[in-house]
Amino acid sequence: MGNERILEVKNLVVHYLTARGPLPAVNDVSFSIEKGRIVGVVGESGSGKTTLALAILRQLPRLTRIYKGSVMFHGIDLVKLSEKEMNEIRWKKISYVPQAALNALNPTIKIIDHFIETGNAHGINDKKLIVEKAVEIMKMLNLEPERVLYGYPHELSGGMKQRVLIALSMIFEPELLILDEPTTALDLLTQRLILDLIKDLHRRTHMTVMFITHDIATIADIADDVIVMYAGKLMEKGDVFTVFKNPHHPYTKALMSSIPDLTGDINKMRSIPGSLPDLINPPSGCIFHPRCPYAFEKCKREEPPAVEIKPGHVVSCWLYSKQ
Amino acid sequence: MLDTPIIEVRDLKVYFPVKKGIFGRTYYVKAVDGVSFEIPEEGIFTLVGESGCGKTTVGRTIVGVVKPTAGKILYKGKDTSKLSKEEYLEYRRNVQIVHQDPYSALNPTKTVFQSLAAPLKRWGIAKSRNELREKVSELLELVGLNPPGEFINKYPHQLSGGQRQRVVIARAISVNPDVIVADEPITMIDVSLRIGILDLLLKLKEEVGTSYLFITHDFGAARYFSAKGGGSIAVMYLGKIVEVAAAEEVIQNPLHPYTKALISSVPVADPELSRKRKPLKLKSLDIPSPLNPPSGCKFHTRCPYSTDICSKVEPELKEVSPGHYVACHLYQG
Ligand SMILES: Nc1ncnc2c1ncn2[C@@H]1O[C@H](COP(=O)(O)OP(=O)(O)OP(=O)(O)O)[C@@H](O)[C@H]1O
Ligand SMILES: Nc1ncnc2c1ncn2[C@@H]1O[C@H](COP(=O)(O)OP(=O)(O)O)[C@@H](O)[C@H]1O
Ligand code: SF4
Ligand code: SF4
Ligand SMILES: [Mg+2]
Ligand SMILES: [Mg+2]
Numbered sequence: 001m002g003n004e005r006i007l008e009v010k011n012l013v014v015h016y017l018t019a020r021g022p023l024p025a026v027n028d029v030s031f032s033i034e035k036g037r038i039v040g041v042v043g044e045s046g047s048g049k050t051t052l053a054l055a056i057l058r059q060l061p062r063l064t065r066i067y068k069g070s071v072m073f074h075g076i077d078l079v080k081l082s083e084k085e086m087n088e089i090r091w092k093k094i095s096y097v098p099q100a101a102l103n104a105l106n107p108t109i110k111i112i113d114h115f116i117e118t119g120n121a122h123g124i125n126d127k128k129l130i131v132e133k134a135v136e137i138m139k140m141l142n143l144e145p146e147r148v149l150y151g152y153p154h155e156l157s158g159g160m161k162q163r164v165l166i167a168l169s170m171i172f173e174p175e176l177l178i179l180d181e182p183t184t185a186l187d188l189l190t191q192r193l194i195l196d197l198i199k200d201l202h203r204r205t206h207m208t209v210m211f212i213t214h215d216i217a218t219i220a221d222i223a224d225d226v227i228v229m230y231a232g233k234l235m236e237k238g239d240v241f242t243v244f245k246n247p248h249h250p251y252t253k254a255l256m257s258s259i260p261d262l263t264g265d266i267n268k269m270r271s272i273p274g275s276l277p278d279l280i281n282p283p284s285g286c287i288f289h290p291r292c293p294y295a296f297e298k299c300k301r302e303e304p305p306a307v308e309i310k311p312g313h314v315v316s317c318w319l320y321s322k323q
Numbered sequence: 324m325l326d327t328p329i330i331e332v333r334d335l336k337v338y339f340p341v342k343k344g345i346f347g348r349t350y351y352v353k354a355v356d357g358v359s360f361e362i363p364e365e366g367i368f369t370l371v372g373e374s375g376c377g378k379t380t381v382g383r384t385i386v387g388v389v390k391p392t393a394g395k396i397l398y399k400g401k402d403t404s405k406l407s408k409e410e411y412l413e414y415r416r417n418v419q420i421v422h423q424d425p426y427s428a429l430n431p432t433k434t435v436f437q438s439l440a441a442p443l444k445r446w447g448i449a450k451s452r453n454e455l456r457e458k459v460s461e462l463l464e465l466v467g468l469n470p471p472g473e474f475i476n477k478y479p480h481q482l483s484g485g486q487r488q489r490v491v492i493a494r495a496i497s498v499n500p501d502v503i504v505a506d507e508p509i510t511m512i513d514v515s516l517r518i519g520i521l522d523l524l525l526k527l528k529e530e531v532g533t534s535y536l537f538i539t540h541d542f543g544a545a546r547y548f549s550a551k552g553g554g555s556i557a558v559m560y561l562g563k564i565v566e567v568a569a570a571e572e573v574i575q576n577p578l579h580p581y582t583k584a585l586i587s588s589v590p591v592a593d594p595e596l597s598r599k600r601k602p603l604k605l606k607s608l609d610i611p612s613p614l615n616p617p618s619g620c621k622f623h624t625r626c627p628y629s630t631d632i633c634s635k636v637e638p639e640l641k642e643v644s645p646g647h648y649v650a651c652h653l654y655q656g
Contacts, residue, residue, distance in 0.1 A: 044513045159608060187373045187610075188540070192588035192602050214514055217543075221590035221597040240594045258515045260547035261592045262574055269547060271519030275483045 003034040006175055006208055007056070012069035014048075014055045023279050025051040027232035027287075028068075030306060031314070033176070033225075038202055038209045040223030040240070042216050042255075046276060047229040049212045050099055053178050057096050058086050073176075091122055095169035099180040099212070102161045105153035111164055112149040118168055130171065137167040140204065141197050159190035163197065170207075178210045183218060195222050216259050220244055225312075228252050231277050231287045234306060238313035248315045250292045286318065294319060327400040328361035329501055329534045330385060330418070335359070335394035337380050341614070352613045354380040356562035357394070362502065362534050367554025369537040369570070371545045373585075373610060376559040378538045382504040385536060386420045416446055419495040423507035425487035429479040435463070435490055436475045439497055446498050462493040466523055485516035489523065496527060503527075506538040521548045528552055542589050546574045555646075558582045561613055561621045564640060568647035578649045580626045603627065620652065628653060 014026040026048045033039050041049050054060045056071050058078060071078040078089065090096075098104065105114060112131065119130040135145040141163040153161060162182055169177060179198070183191040199222060202209060211222060219226050219240065226243050228236045228251065236249040247253045254272045257264075274291040277283055283290050289299040298318050306316040335358045338351040355377045362368045370378045383389040385396055387403065396403045398414045406414060422428050429438055439459045443449040449458040456475075463471035466489040479487055488508060495503055505524060509517040521544065527533045535552070539545050549556050549570035556574070557567040558581065566579040577583045584603040591597045605625040611617050617624050623633040632652050640650040 044515055046513075157609065188542075188585055188588055189373070189605065189608055192590075193608060195590070196602075215590070216514075217590040217592040217597065220592050220594045244592065244594050255515060256592060258518055259592050260518060260521075260541075260543040262543055262546060262586065262589055263591045263593060263596060266547050266550055269518055271517065271522065272515035273519075275485055275516065276513060 003036070005032040006035045006073065007033040008070075008072040009052075009056070010070045010072070012052070012055060012071065013067040014051050014060065015065045015067055016051075016061075017063040017065065018280065020280050022065075024232050024282075025279065026055060029229075029232075029234045030069075031227055031234060031237050033208060033210065035175075035208055036206045037224040038198075038211055038222055040219035040226045041210060041212045041229060042214065042219045042226060043229030044214055044255075044276065046231075046279075048232040049214075049229055050180055051232075052229070053096060053180055053210070053212060056178070057090055057094060058083075059090075059096070091118070091169070091174065092172040093174055094176045094178065095172070095174040096178045097162075097165050097169050097180060097182060100185065101165050101180075102158055102185060105161060105164065107153050110150055110152055111156075114164070114168060115149075115171060118171060122172065124172075133171050134167060137170050138163075140201055141167055142193075143167070157190070158186050159193055162186065162190075162194055166198075166201075173205075174207070176208045176210065178212070180212045181214070182211070183213065184215075191218075198222060216255060217261050228255070231282065232279060233287055234314070234316060235288070236313075236315050238310075242310075242313055248309065248313070248320060249317050250294050250319070251288050254291070254293075286316075326364050328397075329364045329366075329399060330362040330536070331395075331397035331400070332358060332360050332381070332385065333395045333397065335381065335384060335396070336392045337377075337384055337389060338392045343614075350614050353562050353616060354613060355384070356616075358559075358562070358564055359394075360557060360564065360567065362536055365528060365532045365534055367528070367535045367537060367549050367552040369539065369545045369549040369554060369556045370559055371539055371542060371556060371585075372559035373540065375610065375613065377562040377613075378540075378559055379506055381559075382420060382506050382536055382538050385502075386418050386504050387415055388420075416498050417501045418504070419498065419500040419502070420504040420506060421488075421491055421495050421508050423510050425484055425491050425511060426479075428491045429487060431479050434476050434478055435459075435482075438490060439463075439494055442494060442497050448498060458497070462497055463490075465496070465527075466490070466493045467519070468493070483516075484512050485520065488512055488520055492520070492523065496531075496533070499531070500533065502534045502536070504536045504538070507540070508537075509544060510539075510541070517544065518547065521551075524548070525552050542574065542586060546570055550574075558585070561611065561616050563621060563650065564648075565622065565650045566648065567640070572647055576647075578643065578647065578654060579651050580628050580653075581622050620650075 010030050012026055012029045015022040015024050043049050115130050115134040138145045143163050183194050223240050226240050230251050236252045257269055258271050260269055272291055285301050286299040286304050289295040304316050304318045306314050307321050308314050309320050335355055337355040338353050340349050343350050403414055436459055440455045443458055449455045460471040463474055468474045468489055509520050537548050545556050556570045557564045560581050566582045577586050584605050587602040607625045619634040619636050620638050623629040638650045638652045640648045643649050643654045
């Protein structure tokens with residue numbers, strides 16, 4: 001590979017400050033994203049996917065701390081930037097389409113004004129330029145610009161709104177686009193359309209995408225690389241073909257056999273025993289150990305390090321550590 | 324084979340009145356528009372389809388909380404609109420529903436014990452405090468909340484989504500129903516725990532002979548539950564069943580263009596396979612309004628194979644191979 005890394009997250013720790021105590025929603029996560037790849041981030045609800053995205057963008061809610069770690073973007077640590085400097089990065093260089101964003105559009109203004117306002121907010125006042133760009137992206141996303149631009153949000157279906165949001169996030173041709181559960185609230189056929197359009201867009205623009213979802217089959221469909229998260233931890237990372245064909249981490253294995261899809265052997269599917277840990281009082285050692293069929297003594301005592309078992313393939317599990 | 328099905332749905336129609344326009348004219352949402360099927364004794368019947376196609380309405384009609392506009396629901400061979408008072412109570416107790424949302428299904432101010440004891444008292448299944456505790460513990464064990472002592476005095480907010488859904492299921496089975504309508508029972512549950520809930524329902528089928536109407540928009544879940552339990556899958560579109568067959572037959576050999584489009588669109592958890600699949604493309608993604616559904620075949624506005632006849636004549640649900648029924652002119656022979 002040896003491709004340019006556009007983002008490098010190192011030892012990132014994010015705590016929410018709650019009444020019961022600090023909640024480590026992202027806990028010592030490190031990975032890098034190579035230019036031009038679609039990186040899927042998969043994990044169950046509460047595994048820290050959204051928090052990870054918000055931390056990269058520095059859009060965390062107020063009662064949150066980044067305790068440790070760095071987010072290097074072109075050699076600059078985003079964690080250390082001032083708010084003003086960060087504003088130059090957001091949307092222009094790294095843009096984000098939040099989870100459940102379908103209601104984020106302002107119902108009282110036309111779609112075209114959403115584009116103009118977004119442009120203005122980032123210092124671009126040339127209306128004609130913004131509209132031209134909007135039309136270009138909307139065409140790529142299979143939206144009829146004439147009809148959609150001059151309509152109001154309520155006139156659009158869920159799938160159209162999602163595409164408008166993606167288009168909005170792309171007007172500055174960001175280097176990295178982060179999509180948080182962009183297909184989750186949509187009907188099956190609309191999900192398919194959105195996935196195909198994102199692939200198509202990626203083929204044409206080669207932009208880098210971080211695609212967050214709880215659905216492992218969606219990752220198999222769209223991503224080049226996959227990051228598997230569990231309870232705030234990165235469990236495994238690698239290219240999708242390797243990880244899906246030969247998952248190494250016990251959690252990845254268990255997650256994959258817990259998905260009832262249309263092609264697998266139904267007699268081999270099983271749920272993961274136990275339930276998700278309480279992040280405020282997490283289990284000792286490996287956070288997955290109470291549910292792990294391979295757990296041994298050491299797993300209860302010590303946290304496993306993330307080990308690169310092959311170039312680009314990272315696993316956080318004592319079974320693969322030589323220490 | 325001539326056993327009376329536990330539930331028979333015959334040409335069911337459910338229309339909801341809605342007022343529209345300045346003169347307040349009443350229109351009807353045809354939520355269910357002529358649906359027939361059977362749930363065999365100790366069997367599984369699964370309804371799949373996109374949001375708004377009428378699945379929940381069918382389920383709510385079967386449990387008796389929505390009245391049919393036309394057509395019949397038969398429970399153990401008897402028309403449920405013609406039952407005596409005792410028979411009616413018996414039917415309502417025996418046909419229970421489990422809803423999608425385990426978060427709102429339980430009263431947040433009641434402990435697990437209180438939530439489960441209420442129906443036991445109401446139906447006179449257990450009376451004394453001791454009897455109630457024993458029965459509630461049994462139920463908790465049955466739904467995999469072990470040891471019961473650890474859960475019995477907890478409040479809903481102290482339970483995970485999966486644990487709550489188990490309590491909801493325990494409550495539904497507490498009155499020993501014959502039939503459970505399970506409406507999207509795993510949609511709000513964490514992915515790693517979903518199969519566990521389905522396995523629990525399957526276990527109850529084995530152990531106490533429960534029959535199911537399973538409602539889902541997820542073909543993977545439909546396949547898992549129905550195929551494992553030897554049941555069938557029906558695909559609904561705008562208030563109608565367009566295809567029905569044994570579970571794996573529908574999944575591996577879909578015939579109706581709508582079913583084909585849906586199934587070929589589902590991502591599969593295999594990167595090579597998922598990328599090779601060629602989804603069937605429809606003419607439009609818009610689901611027509613159930614207030615004013617298209618003439619003839621209701622799918623003709625989206626179907627890539629539609630011909631002249633499709634907008635004029637409504638195709639009937641016909642058996643095209645043993646046990647495989649399809650409502651489409653392509654197969655009317
Ligand atoms: N009480 C009601 N009054 C008016 N319309 C209703 C009522 N209940 C349902 N409908 C309408 O009937 C149609 C079928 O609804 P239903 O809830 O049965 O769909 P569903 O298949 O369960 O959908 P979902 O997958 O979203 O749960 C929809 O158009 C819905 O808006
Ligand atoms: N604003 C917040 N305050 C306190 N805890 C939060 C907040 N947002 C998220 N959390 C907690 O952080 C953890 C990770 O959440 P999130 O990043 O949203 O996960 P995901 O996107 O993977 O579902 C969860 O335990 C969640 O309850
Ligand atoms: S470190 Fe131990 S408990 Fe954790 S996943 Fe590996 S084997 Fe299982
Ligand atoms: S009847 Fe016609 S429109 Fe309807 S599904 Fe068949 S081919 Fe398509
Ligand atoms: Mg999230
Ligand atoms: Mg429903």
